[in-house]
Amino acid sequence: MKKPKPEELKEVILESGIKVKPVYSPEDVEDLDYEKKIGSPGEYPFTRGIHPLMYRQRPWTMRQYSGFGTAKETNQRFKWLLEQGQTALNVAFDLPTQLGLDSDDPLAEEEVGRVGMAIDTLKDLEEAFTDIPIDEISTSLTINPVASVMLAMYLVVAEKQGIPWDTVRGTTQNDILKEYIGRGTWIFPVAPSIRLIGDVVEFCSQNVPKFNPFSVCGYHIRESGATPVQEMAYAFEIAITYIQEVLKRGLRIDDFAGRIAFNFDIHGNLWEQVAKFRAGRRLWAEIVKERFGGKNPRSMTLRMIAGGGGGGLTIQQPENNIVRGAYYALISALSGTQTMALCSYDEAYTIPSKKAALISLRTMQILADEMGLKDTVDPLGGSYYVEWLTNEMEKKIEECMEKVEKRGGMIKGIESGYIQGEVSRQAYIHEKKIQSGEITKVGVNKYVMKEEITDVELHPFNPEVAEVQKKKLQEIKAQRDEKGVKEALLGLKKAAQTSENVMPHLLKAVKSYATLGEITSIFKEVFGEFKEPTGL
Amino acid sequence: MNRNKPLGEKKIRVVIAKPGLDGHDTGAKVVAHALKDAGMEVIYTGLHRTIDEIVNTAVQEDVDVIGLSIYSGAHLPLSKKLMDRLQERGATDKFVLVGGNIPQRDIKTLKSYGITEVFPVGSILDDIVEFIKKKVGQKK
Numbered sequence: 228m229k230k231p232k233p234e235e236l237k238e239v240i241l242e243s244g245i246k247v248k249p250v251y252s253p254e255d256v257e258d259l260d261y262e263k264k265i266g267s268p269g270e271y272p273f274t275r276g277i278h279p280l281m282y283r284q285r286p287w288t289m290r291q292y293s294g295f296g297t298a299k300e301t302n303q304r305f306k307w308l309l310e311q312g313q314t315a316l317n318v319a320f321d322l323p324t325q326l327g328l329d330s331d332d333p334l335a336e337e338e339v340g341r342v343g344m345a346i347d348t349l350k351d352l353e354e355a356f357t358d359i360p361i362d363e364i365s366t367s368l369t370i371n372p373v374a375s376v377m378l379a380m381y382l383v384v385a386e387k388q389g390i391p392w393d394t395v396r397g398t399t400q401n402d403i404l405k406e407y408i409g410r411g412t413w414i415f416p417v418a419p420s421i422r423l424i425g426d427v428v429e430f431c432s433q434n435v436p437k438f439n440p441f442s443v444c445g446y447h448i449r450e451s452g453a454t455p456v457q458e459m460a461y462a463f464e465i466a467i468t469y470i471q472e473v474l475k476r477g478l479r480i481d482d483f484a485g486r487i488a489f490n491f492d493i494h495g496n497l498w499e500q501v502a503k504f505r506a507g508r509r510l511w512a513e514i515v516k517e518r519f520g521g522k523n524p525r526s527m528t529l530r531m532i533a534g535g536g537g538g539g540l541t542i543q544q545p546e547n548n549i550v551r552g553a554y555y556a557l558i559s560a561l562s563g564t565q566t567m568a569l570c571s572y573d574e575a576y577t578i579p580s581k582k583a584a585l586i587s588l589r590t591m592q593i594l595a596d597e598m599g600l601k602d603t604v605d606p607l608g609g610s611y612y613v614e615w616l617t618n619e620m621e622k623k624i625e626e627c628m629e630k631v632e633k634r635g636g637m638i639k640g641i642e643s644g645y646i647q648g649e650v651s652r653q654a655y656i657h658e659k660k661i662q663s664g665e666i667t668k669v670g671v672n673k674y675v676m677k678e679e680i681t682d683v684e685l686h687p688f689n690p691e692v693a694e695v696q697k698k699k700l701q702e703i704k705a706q707r708d709e710k711g712v713k714e715a716l717l718g719l720k721k722a723a724q725t726s727e728n729v730m731p732h733l734l735k736a737v738k739s740y741a742t743l744g745e746i747t748s749i750f751k752e753v754f755g756e757f758k759e760p761t762g763l
Numbered sequence: 764m765n766r767n768k769p770l771g772e773k774k775i776r777v778v779i780a781k782p783g784l785d786g787h788d789t790g791a792k793v794v795a796h797a798l799k800d801a802g803m804e805v806i807y808t809g810l811h812r813t814i815d816e817i818v819n820t821a822v823q824e825d826v827d828v829i830g831l832s833i834y835s836g837a838h839l840p841l842s843k844k845l846m847d848r849l850q851e852r853g854a855t856d857k858f859v860l861v862g863g864n865i866p867q868r869d870i871k872t873l874k875s876y877g878i879t880e881v882f883p884v885g886s887i888l889d890d891i892v893e894f895i896k897k898k899v900g901q902k903k
Contacts (some may be wrong), residue, residue, distance in 0.1 A: 322784035322835060326811075334813070337837040338784050410812045411786015451789045542864070542885050575884065576866060577836070651792040658793050662888055671885065685866060686837060759809040763795050 241499045242657075243456040245619045251611035259614055264509065266561075268523070268604045272512040274617065275605035276563040277528035282601035287559070288566040289591045290532065291584055292364060294319035294344040296692050298354035300462065301344040306579070313588055317568060318355070319378075319578075325412040327373040327747025330696035332552040340692030342578060343369075347700050347744070349737045352380045353387065353593050361385055365396035367442070367532075372414040374401035374441075376746050379733035382435065386571050398439035398488050401427055405444045407641045407757070409648055414747065417638055421756035423729065425472040430730035431749030432483045442488040442532070449492035450538045452654020454619065455503045458492060460627035461646065464637040468518060480519040484526035491531055493555045493562075494539025498524060498616055501607055504533065504562035506621035528760035533564035535587075540575050544670035545683050548572035553590050560600040561607055567591055569570055576686045614659040644760030651763065700742065707740040715739045716749055723753040775803040775899050776826040780817040781810045782845070785835035790862060790884065794830060797888040798895070814841065818848045821857060827899045833863040841870060846877045858898050862886065 231237075239247040248255075259265070266272060269279030278284065291313060294301045305316055320343040329347050330339045339345050340438035346352055356366075361384070370377045378399050385395050403420040406413040406626065413420070424441055431440040444451075445462035466487060473483055491507075493500050512527040521527055536553030540548040549572045559567045569590060572584035579587070594600050607613045631640055640646040660666040667673050717730040736746055779795045781788055788810060795805045806824055808817060813891070821829050833841055842861055849855055858879040865883040873881050878897065882891050 322786075326784055328784075334784070337840045338835060341836055406786070409786075409789065411781075411788055412784075452793075542883070576864060651789065651796070652790050655793045655796040658888065668872055761807045761809040763792065763799060763805065 255615040272509040274509045290315040290317045292317045296340040298351040315365045329744030362390040367398040374399040396437045401441035410447040415754040426728045439488040444490040446492040447492045456623040459624045481523040489531040490644040492536040494536040502616035502620045505617040524691040532566035533559040535569035537570040541577040573683045777828040778806045779830045780808040791832035797823045801892040814844045828858045887898035
């Protein structure tokens with residue numbers, strides 16, 4: 228290919244709309260005030276990282292998303308992952324569980340145990356964590372509209388294992404607003420859903436201080452088509468909405484902001500992602516300090532899991548996804564994440580095989596132990612390009628946040644369908660650019676192979692799981708004290724109807740072996756269901 | 764929008780549907796945008812629809828095409844159920860397309876149920892548009 232002349236060079240514009248020059252120099256960052264805008268790691272505004280010594284002191288947590296079939300099967304997979312050196316758990320629930328349906332619900336047909344494990348009652352969660360020391364590992368429960376119920380179950384499991392709540396570490400994803408934008412496991416309308424999140428935060432701040440009551444997911448917003456700028460801006464607007472809900476209850480910002488967690492996505496341009504996180508840390512610190520008057524530096528830190536996203540993986544030439552995963556892990560480490568997870572190479576096809584899950588875990592371990600990523604904090608800091616791009620990303624994120632706020636904030640934006648529309652439009656634009664070749668995707672629109680041999684092993688779905696769950700449900704219902712169940716559910720209903728915190732009632736209900744479906748039905752009765760805006 | 768059509772010709776009507784509990788709607792919305800841009804009338808059902816609800820919408824809205832989007836792995840039973848219900852309702856004149864993460868090996872089975880065509884993840888949007896135009900054109 229002929230070498231183009233300097234004036235013929237193709238323009239480079241990042242997904243976030245930022246134009247990139249071929250060369251950067253000190254002039255591009257001459258106004259940058261190191262003390263004010265960058266600072267030492269572990270100090271405001273945390274641009275370089277939230278801890279002074281970062282990975283040198285403690286490497287990132289490795290937490291692969293996992294779960295399928297029955298609680299017993301999932302328990303085996305959890306133990307195997309921990310034996311392989313994984314340092315925390317990230318629980319996948321099946322769709323009926325995520326939507327608060329019991330396994331015998333007609334709507335759950337064909338879905339029980341398919342994309343995660345099935346949980347109907349406390350009994351299932353007890354089995355999932357049998358012989359797993361939940362005081363030593365932290366657990367992330369990936370569930371949203373009924374996160375409060377799952378947290379109640381988890382806390383009772385801890386109690387039964389003799390573990391005091393003040394030592395329980397983990398996260399409930401519990402981010403309903405992003406479910407309306409992408410991912411789609413919503414049940415109740417917006418207002419009562421946010422109230423439930425407030426109940427969880429309030430309860431945790433008083434009783435489970437080491438637990439992250441919600442994790443705001445830019446991840447799924449980006450996976451639904453958002454640009455990296457929209458991913459950060461919408462996530463921050465969501466977090467602000469939850470903060471406002473909690474402040475209304477009389478808590479102070481420093482009572483809970485240090486337990487706010489974020490979940491972000493990594494795919495696309497390496498530099499844009501790194502700058503996204505550096506800008507995000509700076510901006511979030513400023514929001515908590517300036518807008519909400521946070522005093523405790525911990526409250527201002529952007530604590531995150533940054534995961535290699537499925538959106539970057541391709542169905543074509545699936546082994547290439549192993550390489551992509553390795554680069555995503557590298558980006559994640561260069562971005563100063565606290566926790567890392569990778570989509571496995573077969574995830575465009577199926578839930579990960581043991582082999583694929585292990586490759587993902589080993590990818591992160593190789594990076595940590597062989598490549599020097601733990602040696603020094605924020606190794607890209609000080610690069611003319613990276614610092615310039617960090618500034619540009621920060622400006623763009625702020626602009627995008629202003630747009631949402633001008634329209635009345637996140638709740639209005641979601642109820643009207645504005646945010647969903649912005650994201651799906653972006654997804655369409657992006658897909659058209661891939662199909663036209665404007666954005667290159669190897670194996671999809673470049674280096675395409677005609678005769679593709681894909682030997683991805685598909686995870687077998689076991690339809691018997693539904694039968695096992697149904698039988699178990701019948702047995703539990705036959706054995707439990709019905710009067711106790713009724714009383715607990717009545718108490719829950721009364722609390723839901725008032726502004727009383729539902730958590731103590733949920734604890735009572737799950738202890739009585741009320742089912743997830745029974746509890747959700749109470750909420751549906753009181754709160755109603757979300758009406759999705761379906762305009763395009 | 765109607766540039767290439769003689770005046771008065773009825774627009775192609777499509778319902779894009781998300782059956783079951785799966786919440787992955789990006790693909791469905793991208794396809795809906797593409798069909799709309801191609802001048803078709805597109806109805807999007809929203810998430811968590813039952814097969815009966817989808818069939819009702821398809822019949823009431825008198826659509827030419829039903830596009831099912833499924834990412835949960837439950838595409839075989841859901842598609843079978845849809846085809847059975849269409850049969851029961853006597854609505855067999857509709858073309859049914861399935862999209863999502865559909866493994867190659869299941870395409871044959873889906874077609875044996877009467878699914879007109881399968882467009883798995885990675886399909887070309889223009890191909891979907893052209894396919895629909897051709898099929899509906901042949902019928903009319």
